[in-house]
Amino acid sequence: MAYFLSLDMGVQSIGWAVVPKNAADFEKLAMGVHLFEGGTDGDIEKGKDESRNLVRRSARALRRMYRRRSQRMIRLSNELKRLGLLPQCRMHIPEDRNAMLEELDRRFAYFWQGGELRCAHLLPYILRKEGLDQKLPEHAVGRALYHLAIRRGFLSIRKAVGDEKEDGVVKKGISELEKEIETSGSRTLGEYFSMLDPEKIRIRTHWTSRKMHEDEFELFWEAQAQYHPAMTPTAKKRIHRAIFFQRPLKSQRFLLGKCRLEPTRRRAPMACLEIQRFRYWQKIMDLKYTVGKDFTEIPLSHDQQDILADALENREKMTFAEIRKLLGMKKTEKFNLENGGEKQIRGNTTSCRLASVLPDRWPKMTEKEKSILLNEILQYQSSSGLEKRLRKLCRFTLEEAKAVAYLQLEPGYSELSRKAAGKLLEKMKEERIHFKEAEKAIYGSPLKKEDECEFLPPLCADRGAVLTNPVVTRALTELRKVVNAILRKYGKPERIVVELARDMKRSKKEREQISEKMRNQEKERNKAKERIIKELGILEPSRNDIQKWLLAEECGWHCPFTGKQITPASLLGKEPQFDIEHILPFSRSLDDSFMNKTLCDVYENRHVKKNKMPFEAYGHNEEKYREILTRVQNSEMPKAKKERFTMESIPEEFKSRMLNDTRYASKLAVSYLGKLYGGVIELPDEDGKTGRRRVFCYTGQ
Known part of the structure; x- marks a missing residue:
């Protein structure tokens, strides 16, 4: 029986209908609803849900943190014992470790000022303070260094994207503490804390930075090394590493999506030179201008395209007024892209920004050298690490390395890989064709078929490596069950329609109003961006x-x-x-x-x-x-x-996250269902051109 399959996807339900194509078979119309548990625990519709892995993941992270801290302290104590700065003790046994530390505290009690009980809390800080000005016994040095390592401060990774709210609180606390230390005249963090009264001000409520601890370590070691021969430069490196080494964050590259044209390649960062150039050449090939009373659209000549491309290679952006002036055009000649509300074309922001900090070096570098440099910049999360790498690899001066290390490049990722963008760009420039035509010439017709699937394959075989949303994963898994059951009974449908949970359809007038509103919002965002750049000097406001x-x-x-x-x-x-x-x-x-x-x-x-x-x-x-x-x-x-601001309770309505989950699931479902037709969701007409679609995605009612 020839039929159409209709699907209505939700995060906890899938509605389906088998609609016969011929009226004679209409009695075979079938429909139903498949209900299932969502991919998270809690009430999804009310937004009170959370990942099933959350509790387990949080506990595992806590165990990992405690284990690594314990291992770090054991490694440090072994180094200190090897130098004779701590007595022999089985540090991996908590009882022995605590007994040893208590014994040391009793021995060095003469450093207490006044002998008050509260000073017992301050003893390690007093040792850290006194060690800046006088010789300490060997074990007192070890006790101070051991205490310094217990809490080593917050380490900020500039290029990592974290919780902005939490990050802001930490940095504000660090800034306030730095001002307090400076006001008190203290040289180090330990000296400042040694002057506090723990009964009035709790020391552990302060946010500290890693740099505070490292600076104190340098001063303390320099002061005590002159009294203790074992404290050599080599020993200093070993102790410093034992205290401050922190493994880099695990790469999340495996979560980055695949290129749609080169499935074995990952999507490229927007800052890549290939992506930057591909972007502005796309615009150049799209660009047309109107002439005459009938507003005939004329594409740019090859010479005009080359002139504009050369200009965009050395400019971050160009307005259409600047482009008209560059090409010697009249002010009355309008570009087609202006009709859509665009004001400018973005150029090669990466090249411009690197040229601004490397004015003598960047223009002389070959394309290969530029690519190597950019790879180094994009892969390093630590600015200080990148700075050292550039000085060693590229022989940069200190000023050049610092400027590049703290340079802000364009964030985000393209939908294409470097390889695909490079191929398309070369074809576009060589034959002066649109990127869609270049794509067809290089990668073949989009109607090129793969092996058709009789039934939908398991989701993990297709998207398991990159699909991390548990709600969507569950929805697509349940979709497979429903569709495969229908296929077993009715065979393969001629057409599949997937309905999204979205806003209600709007009239033409409403769409025009929304479009106008979006343009006004874009204008406001651009004004704000210009103000930020002008007043704060942030090159790429997020x-x-x-x-x-x-x-x-x-x-x-x-x-x-x-x-x-x-x-x-x-x-x-x-x-x-x-x-x-x-x-x-x-x-x-x-x-x-x-x-x-x-x-x-x-x-x-x-x-x-x-x-x-x-x-x-x-x-x-x-x-x-x-x-x-x-x-x-x-x-x-x-x-x-x-x-x-006046609401006393939150209205229980269809929450925005549920809408987003459903939209996302429906969009992925289209490509997933396309596997039934060999990845081809469009049928060719008799003349070979694209005609009837076989998998649709509509907005909900």
């Missing part, structure tokens, strides 16, 4: 930076919750003092839209607002809550956002 700036403008550059004034430096400087905060907690509302975001002082956010609604956090304090609402009412926030 999406998050731009969003924070727009939120600051919306709330009048004052924190809605505390009333504190917000400045560009306090917003996006090295030590941000304000976080993006969800008005209605994201963990409960799952609303990550701009409408649910504002700014909040870091301390207020961490200690007062926390994971609460404004009413829950401040409703008990009528005066403060009234002040917050007054600031909100006087701001430029839209009415809908202002109302969120």
Whole structure:
């Protein structure tokens, strides 16, 4: 029987319908709903779900942290015992280790000032302080170094993307501690802590940086090495490594998607030269200009294309007005891309930025040398590590290495690999054709078939290496069960329709209004980006930076919750003092839209607002809550956002994350279902051109 298969995918259900193609078979119409448990625990529809692996993963991470800390301390104690700086002891046995440390503390009690009991907590810090100015006994040196290694401070990895809110709190705490140390006149972290009263100020509540501990180690070792012959430069390197070595983060490259044209290759970073050039050549080949009263569109000549390409290679961007001037065109001649609201064409940002910090070296480098340098820049997470690598590998000066190591390149990844982009770019330039034509010429027709599958194969054989969303994984796994059961009974359908859970279809007028709104938002984002570049010198403001700036403008550059004034430096400087905060907690509302975001002082956010609604956090304090609402009412926030500050509960509705999960699953389902037809989801017409589709994806009602 010839039939069409309709599927309605959800995160906990799949609706299906077998619709006969011929009216005579209509009595065979069949339909049903397959229900299944979601890929996470909890109520998915209410957004109160979490990964089944979360508890296990958290416990495993904690065990790993404790184990590695214990191993680090044992390695350090072995090194110290080898140098005679600690007495012999079985450090791997907690009872023996604690007994040894207590014995050392009793022996060095004469360093206590006043002999008060509270000073027992300060003894290791006092040893670290006294060791800067006078000779300490060998075992006192070991006790101080052992204590220094227990908590070695926060190590920031600049190129790693982490929790911005938590990262901001840590860095602000470190900055405040640095100011306190400087104000007190202390030379090191240990000296500052030795002057505190632990009964009034708890030492462990302070955020410390790795650099503070390393600086103290250098000063302490230099002061004591003159008294103890065993403390040689070689010993210093071994002790330093035992205390401060930290293994690099595990590469997440295996999670990076595959190139759609070169399936064995990973997608390339946007900063790659091949991707940068492919991007602007795409625009050049798309570019046309209108002439005459009938607005005839004419593509650029080969000479014009070459002139524009040379200019874009050395420019980060060019406006259409600048392009007209470059090509000697009239102001009345408009480009087709301008009609879509575009204002500019992006050039080779990577080349421009590297040329700005290497003005003498970059232009003289060969393409191979440039590629090698860029590979080094992209693979290093640590700026200091990259700096050392560049000085050794490329023979850079200290100034050149520092400039390159801290250079900000364009973030993100392309959908293509370097190999695919290089092939397409060469074909486009050689034959002056559109990239789609180049793709067809190199990789063949998109209608090229693979082996058809009689039934859908297991998901892990196709996407297991890159699909990490548990909700989507479960939905596609259940989809396979449903479709294969239908195939066994009815055979292969002529057409499959997958419905997405999306917004309701809109009228033409509504679509026009939405398009206009999106263009206005893009203008505001561009203005904010220009202000950030001008006032703070951030070459590539992130999406998050731009969003924070727009939120600051919306709330009048004052924190809605505390009333504190917000400045560009306090917003996006090295030590941000304000976080993006969800008005209605994201963990409960799952609303990550701009409408649910504002700014909040870091301390207020961490200690007062926390994971609460404004009413829950401040409703008990009528005066403060009234002040917050007054600031909100006087701001430029839209009415809908202002109302969120007054809500006493979160409406139970279809949450945004559930929508996103369903959309994602449906899109992946289209390519997954295409395997039934050898990866071909379109049928050719009689003339050989693309015609009827066999797998559709529609918006939901």
